[in-house]
Amino acid sequence: MDCPSPPNSESSMVLNLADLELLHNYTTSTVSTITFDPMLRDLWRINVPQLGFEYGFVMRGILAVSALHLAYNKPAKREYYLNLAMHQHQTALRDGIAIVSSVNEENCPAVYIFSILTFLFTLGSPKKADNFLLIESSGVADWLYLLRGTRLIIESCRGSLSDSIIGPMFQIGFRRMAQQENVAGIEQLKEFRQYATNASTDSEALAVYLQAVDELDRCFALLYHSQIQYVETAHIFAWTFQVSDAFLQLLKEGTQEALAIFAYGCVLMKHLDCHWWMDGWSRHLISRIFYLLDEEHRLWIRWPIEEIGWVPGRDASDMVR
DSSP, X not given: OOOOOOOOOTGGGOOOHHHHHHHHHHXXXXXXXXXSOHHHHHIIIIIHHHHHHHOHHHHHHHHHHHHHHHHHHOGGGHXXXXXHHHHHHHHHHHHHHHHHTTOOTTTHHHHHHHHHHHHXXXXXXXXXXXXXXXXETTEEOHHHHHHHHTHHHHHHTHHHHHTSTTHHHHHXXXXXHHHTTTOOOOXXXXXXXXXXXXXXXXXXXXXXXXXXXXXXXXXXXXXXXXXXXXXXXXXXXXXHHHSOHHHHHHHHHTOHHHHXXXXXXXXXXXXXXXXXXXXXXXXXXXXXXXXXXXXXXXXXXXXXXXXXXXOTTOOGGGXXX
């Protein structure tokens, strides 16, 4: 059978050079900033774009993150690339969130990858003074909503996900979870638990806080006391995936204990400062938390402040980028 001839109309030959530039930058540069693991870099460079050709919202998520990367690296054209990034992201988010309500074994890999791309977009976007990362004015942040929205289906479809185009990502993740078992926590969080317990007048809220501290401690234990080869985003943000909805609500309400716990999470984030999309976040967040705490609870976060190296009163440059 003869192969069809390519279209020869003038309109069909017009290339979208902006999108091509973004995809080229993604495959040649941005993927190297997403992970240190060589296998996962190849997955993000080869497998994820293949998923994007099947699911348009994944491809738009790829292009949005790439545009932010170019905005970071090319200050002279910063506004141009930021506009490209926002256009791609808004279109992708509309389609991506719509499919979350119908996640299944077939489209779960696409939704999961898009949730990570949305997360990277959030981190790589210019900071605003009131940006609190996990929480937005309307509730849980979009990227966290996507991750948490796919959690149950991911847990119930581990076998099929392991066999999917992004299977190596989950296989590495399962090995990471196994490394967390029977690893001692850190002394600073033992002290924090004691502060919270002594100060608590609400046993129900205390249980929520201590569960969040336990999730944080697992991340610290893996980072400080195990033999991990690379510090990956999953090592740092796993606790945000596991904390309860009740904790996120308390954080949204701005309770002193929830804010102080979040301050310890900022210490974990500092370990990703080498990535352009994480640049300055730990300082930005610790400064916001500090000024929302009263004098007593500021003493609770002396260790996070010292670990991050932030000095109160010198935070103007951390509020925006």
